[in-house]
Amino acid sequence: MMDMIQTEKLIFEYEKRDEDGNVIGTSRAIDGVDIDVKEGQFIAVLGHNGSGKSTFAKHLNAILVPTDGTVWVDGRDTKEPEELWNVRQSAGMVFQNPDNQIIGTVVEEDVGFGPENLGVPTDEIWQRVEESLKAVGMLSYRHHSPNKLSGGQKQRVAIAGVVAMEPKCIVLDEPTAMLDPVGRKEVLKTVQRLREEKKVTVILITHYMEEVVDADKIYVMDHGKVVMEGTPREIFSQVEKLKQYRLDVPQVTILADELKKRGLGIPAGILRKEELAECISSQYTHGNRTGMDG
Amino acid sequence: MIRDITIGQYYPAKSILHRLDPRVKLVSTLLYLVSLFLFRSIAGYLVATLFLIGIIRLSRVPFGYIVKGLKPVIMLLMITVVFNLFLKKEGEVLVHIWRLSITTAGLRNAVYMAIRLIYLIIGSSLMTFTTTPNELTDGIEALLNPLNKIRVPVHEVAMMMSIALRFIPILLEETDKIMKAQQARGADFESGNIIQRAKAMIPILVPLFVSAFRRANDLAMAMEARCYRGGEGRTKMKPLRYKGRDRAAYVMIAVYVAAVVAIGRYVPLKIWIF
Ligand SMILES: Nc1ncnc2c1ncn2[C@@H]1O[C@H](COP(=O)(O)OP(=O)(O)OP(=O)(O)O)[C@@H](O)[C@H]1O
Ligand SMILES: [Mg+2]
Numbered sequence: 001m002m003d004m005i006q007t008e009k010l011i012f013e014y015e016k017r018d019e020d021g022n023v024i025g026t027s028r029a030i031d032g033v034d035i036d037v038k039e040g041q042f043i044a045v046l047g048h049n050g051s052g053k054s055t056f057a058k059h060l061n062a063i064l065v066p067t068d069g070t071v072w073v074d075g076r077d078t079k080e081p082e083e084l085w086n087v088r089q090s091a092g093m094v095f096q097n098p099d100n101q102i103i104g105t106v107v108e109e110d111v112g113f114g115p116e117n118l119g120v121p122t123d124e125i126w127q128r129v130e131e132s133l134k135a136v137g138m139l140s141y142r143h144h145s146p147n148k149l150s151g152g153q154k155q156r157v158a159i160a161g162v163v164a165m166e167p168k169c170i171v172l173d174e175p176t177a178m179l180d181p182v183g184r185k186e187v188l189k190t191v192q193r194l195r196e197e198k199k200v201t202v203i204l205i206t207h208y209m210e211e212v213v214d215a216d217k218i219y220v221m222d223h224g225k226v227v228m229e230g231t232p233r234e235i236f237s238q239v240e241k242l243k244q245y246r247l248d249v250p251q252v253t254i255l256a257d258e259l260k261k262r263g264l265g266i267p268a269g270i271l272r273k274e275e276l277a278e279c280i281s282s283q284y285t286h287g288n289r290t291g292m293d294g
Numbered sequence: 295m296i297r298d299i300t301i302g303q304y305y306p307a308k309s310i311l312h313r314l315d316p317r318v319k320l321v322s323t324l325l326y327l328v329s330l331f332l333f334r335s336i337a338g339y340l341v342a343t344l345f346l347i348g349i350i351r352l353s354r355v356p357f358g359y360i361v362k363g364l365k366p367v368i369m370l371l372m373i374t375v376v377f378n379l380f381l382k383k384e385g386e387v388l389v390h391i392w393r394l395s396i397t398t399a400g401l402r403n404a405v406y407m408a409i410r411l412i413y414l415i416i417g418s419s420l421m422t423f424t425t426t427p428n429e430l431t432d433g434i435e436a437l438l439n440p441l442n443k444i445r446v447p448v449h450e451v452a453m454m455m456s457i458a459l460r461f462i463p464i465l466l467e468e469t470d471k472i473m474k475a476q477q478a479r480g481a482d483f484e485s486g487n488i489i490q491r492a493k494a495m496i497p498i499l500v501p502l503f504v505s506a507f508r509r510a511n512d513l514a515m516a517m518e519a520r521c522y523r524g525g526e527g528r529t530k531m532k533p534l535r536y537k538g539r540d541r542a543a544y545v546m547i548a549v550y551v552a553a554v555v556a557i558g559r560y561v562p563l564k565i566w567i568f
Contacts, residue, residue: 061519085521093519100512103520105427105460112531117521125531147463161520 004169004201005037005060005091009069012055012224029055031224032069037203039168042195044212045205046235047221048246053205056221057173060203061093074168089118092162094172098154098179107149107157108133108142114165125164132160135197136190152183156190163194169201170194176208184211209236210250213271220245237269252276305423309354312424315540316433322547323421329551330410330417336568338558339409345550346413355423363419364412371411378404385567398567405568427459428532436534449525461509468505472498 010033013026029052037043047053058064059071062078074090076083092114095101104110108129115125133139136156146154155175162170172191176184188211195202204212212218218235220228222245228235235242239257242249256270256279265283270276306312311319330342350357364371382400389396422430435452442448473483476497483494 058515063515063519085523088519088521093516095512095516095519097512099464100509101516103457103460103513103517105456109428109531113517113522114520116528116531117523119527119529122529122531122533125529129531146460165520 003036003072004039004041004074005035005203006072007033007035007059007069009034010056010059010066010071011068012052012059012064013067014055029224030059033221033224033226035219035226037169037201039201040195040199041201041216042214043201043203044215044218044232045203045221046207046209046212046218046247047205048207051221051245052224053221054173055224057093057171057203057205060091060169060171062087063093089165090167091169091171092165092167094155094158094162094170094175096174096177098151098158101158102146102154102161105145106142107138107144107146110146110157111160111164114161118165128164128166129160132163133157135163135194136160137193150183151179152186155179155183155187159187159190159194163198163200167200169203171203171205173205174207175204176206176211184208207247209242209247209253220247232271233269235269236271237267303422304426305355305359307354307424309352309424310539311349311353311420313539314424314543315534315536316425316429317437317534318536318540318543318547319421319425320430320433320437322543323418325547325551326417327414329554330413332551332555333558334406335558335561335563336565337561337563338554339406340563341550341554341557342413345554346416349420350416353420353424355420360416360419360423364415367411367415371408374411375404375408378407402567428456431456431459432530432532432534449528453525457513461506464509465502465506469498469502472501 010030011028012030013028015023016025016027018024031052033056035043045053045056055064059066059078060073062073062084065071065079071078073087076087076090078084078087102110103113111129111132112125115128120128129142130139133142136159138153138156138160141149141153141157146157149157159170159172159175170191175191176187179187191202191204192214194200204215206212213232213236215232218228218230218232219226220235220242227245228238228241236249236253239249239253250271252273252275253270256266256276257268259280260266260268264280266276266279270279326345332338350360379396379400380394382397382403383395385397385399385402387395387397388401425433431452434455435448438446438448438451473481477483481494481497483491485491486494
């Protein structure tokens with residue numbers, strides 16, 4: 001598998017300025033991050049507010065370039081000015097606020113915005129717009145005004161806008177943070193579908209742990225550093241550590257952890273309700289049987 | 295209240311007018327507006343009225359909806375009419391009230407001015423009713439394109455217009471929200487003199503500006519992330535191409551202008567003082 005995204009000792013510092021615009025210091029938002037994403041993977045980045053997730057995400061799209069270290073997107077160094085548009089085309093970006101990333105006044109025109117910028121011929125733009133809207137399940141809304149859509153629908157339109165640029169990788173920076181539970185589910189389902197149908201690499205940035213149980217790999221960030229990495233099971237089995245990084249560990253995982261501490265034979269890193277139910281019920285029937293035997 | 299303004303809004307319908315090329319509609323509207331000032335006789339007004347009625351019928355926009363758009367400008371209309379009515383001193387005096395008098399010339403001027411203004415507003419709102427904001431900016435961009443040669447940033451201006459149009463409803467909604475929030479904290483926007491009321495607006499404007507700047511920042515980033523780099527090398531999803539009906543429309547507007555000028559100037563129709 002090819003490396004889709006790779007960072008090496010990535011460091012980024014925001015400049016602090018006084019009222020006259022003179023630099024009076026720097027604050028380090030990313031502090032030596034090494035991440036490696038293979039093509040087709042589903043990667044999640046977790047972290048508390050201010051841990052540097054958005055700053056990191058903006059590096060994958062060359063909106064920010066490293067203060068030090070290197071970011072490669074699809075083999076291209078984001079620091080090279082001549083690679084800028086290629087980088088932005090191969091790594092599409094979906095932001096948190098659905099209202100502030102839709103440019104068009106009609107859904108289909110917004111989806112066409114990216115391809116227009118890329119200089120795609122008119123006929124192909126129409127084809128791509130139709131395909132992308134279909135992929136996110138918003139084709140029947142193509143003539144609507146974005147202002148009349150729900151938050152979840154707006155985010156799906158934003159995703160379609162990125163898909164229409166045919167990126168190899170999609171970076172979503174807290175796409176569900178401003179949505180209600182229904183909208184969140186809609187968006188996550190859409191992302192899942194894209195992974196299956198278009199085989200795109202997905203990097204999902206979030207602080208909802210429930211959203212990342214299907215990830216191939218999770219990175220946990222804190223104070224600009226990657227402090228944990230591993231599969232969901234590996235990460236979720238370290239409940240105390242997660243709490244220490246101020247992440248909201250899912251109820252099931254906490255409950256399973258408590259039960260385990262009380263001596264029930266439950267494996268670490270339970271991710272889903274069904275899984276826990278399975279574990280307990282098998283123990284229970286097992287326990288009953290031994291009781292009768294004795 | 296702010297939402298009642300219909301001028302400049304799009305009215306979705308399926309009419310021949312909706313399907314016309316925006317350039318045709320822009321040029322025709324401009325010609326129509328100019329034509330209203332090219333004659334000074336009732337015969338000319340009859341032609342202009344017939345033409346307007348025809349266009350309204352073609353547009354399939356309900357007449358009531360169009361009239362509603364006139365409401366916000368009623369005050370302006372009244373002021374113009376009153377000024378014209380009393381300030382013209384030539385001609386025979388018709389009515390005399392206190393120190394003011396209405397003359398035939400004054401009455402004629404007032405009525406003509408009112409009609410012109412009303413037709414002007416209806417004419418231009420018909421254009422916006424039948425043209426989506428995007429088509430409109432595309433049309434303006436295409437028409438002004440020659441100005442590119444003298445370094446006018448036509449594409450950028452058009453892009454600014456279309457973004458502004460997209461964000462007007464969002465900012466209106468936000469204003470509404472902020473006003474309610476401030477009212478809940480005891481702010482009073484309805485009483486006091488004009489200065490006090492203006493002062494009461496400050497707690498609305500400050501958060502509104504802060505939020506608008508944040509949005510602008512976010513949007514600029516989102517546009518860059520989607521490879522926006524100005525008009526160069528950009529293709530169009532909906533390029534403008536003239537069709538048969540557009541050429542026919544150009545011919546029609548030319549015929550109308552010729553007719554209105556000819557009839558308005560040379561047909562000696564006169565009813566009472568008009
Ligand atoms: N434009 C900026 N200028 C200066 N400092 C910034 C800027 N943007 C972010 N920071 C700082 O960088 C750090 C990381 O911020 P970042 O937005 O990347 O965090 P985040 O993990 O995305 O947080 P959130 O969950 O709130 O979105 C924070 O301490 C923040 O204050
Ligand atoms: Mg963030």
